[in-house]
Amino acid sequence: MSQHSAGWTAPAAEVLRVTSAGLAGVDPDATPGFQGEKADGAASLATGLAALGDLQERLFARSAVGEAQASVLLVLQAMDSAGKGGIVRHVVGGVDPQGVELAAFKAPTAEELQHDFLWRIEKRLPAEGKIGVFDRSHYEDVLIGRVRSLAPAEEIERRYDAIVDFEKRVVESGTRIVKVMLDISRDEQKKRLMERLDRPEKHWKFNPGDTDERLLWDDYMAAYDTVFERTSTDAAPWYVIPANRKWYARLAVQELLLAALRDIDPQWPLADYDVDAERKRLAAS
Secondary structure (H helix, E strand, O other): OOOOOOOEOOOHHHHOEOOOOHHHHOOOOOOOOEOOOHHHHHHHHHHHHHHHHHHHHHHHHHHHOOOOOOEEEEEEEEOOOOOHHHHHHHOHHHOOHHHEEEEEOOOOOOOHHHOOOOHHHHOOOOOOOOEEEEEOOOOHHHHHHHHOOOOOHHHHHHHHHHHHHHHHHHHHOOEEEEEEEEEOOHHHHHHHHHHHHHOHHHHHHOOHHHHHHHOOHHHHHHHHHHHHHHHOOOOOOEEEEEOOOHHHHHHHHHHHHHHHHHHHOOOOOOOOOOHHHHHHHHHHO
8 A cells, every 4th residue: 555645745554554652642633644734635635536436436347247356444433523424425425325335333222232243243344346434333342332331341352352353354355444543632522512512503413422421531542542452453454543624534534545445456347248349239220
């Protein structure tokens, strides 16, 4: 994944991959790897969208003729109001929806609780030729699961290794996993949540439980750092994206998706018929 788009001084996958410093090594206001301001980011996002659409269409076209052997899974994790919805709308939402599979994971249903925590996740993995998007994911089971003590400590501990084994198998099957944590500051979150209360058209997006979770901010940050330490692997590394600047977060996720698709390098499928003969038949019809 060494290729990078104009405006980037280094590949996003290199500058955004989580380090041993964890969240302490990330400035939520920063724009690592990108040389420019908001207007430059908007221009780069538009240019990148065209490239993303082309690569995604090539991947989907191969699946349509039964030749696809790869897919991409974007995993989005973050505290509330960090911008997951904006990523879905402004980055993934700009490509052909036929080639996208979106799964938004809420609290497990009664049926799902009767199975292992990964059961419902595996059912929503993207098919070959598709870009899958997880708006929250199996990581909730070791984040809120740990912070809120929704499972015994030994079960949480088991889940870290289970996730690593699961993702290794998914990658070996041909899926590129792009795991993203959108990192906003506590003050920025308060500002965004207050905006939802100040604007009637945003009231539907506010959940009183968001304030309750804010009170456990430090616990969640510690839980994320443990997740990075235990589940960031060469096969499926974690990327922490500074997200106080929405434009940068969207641009960074787009760049990571572009890198994954360029690594796949999907080509247009070849016609399984005589093109010249069909052109003549059509002209004569």
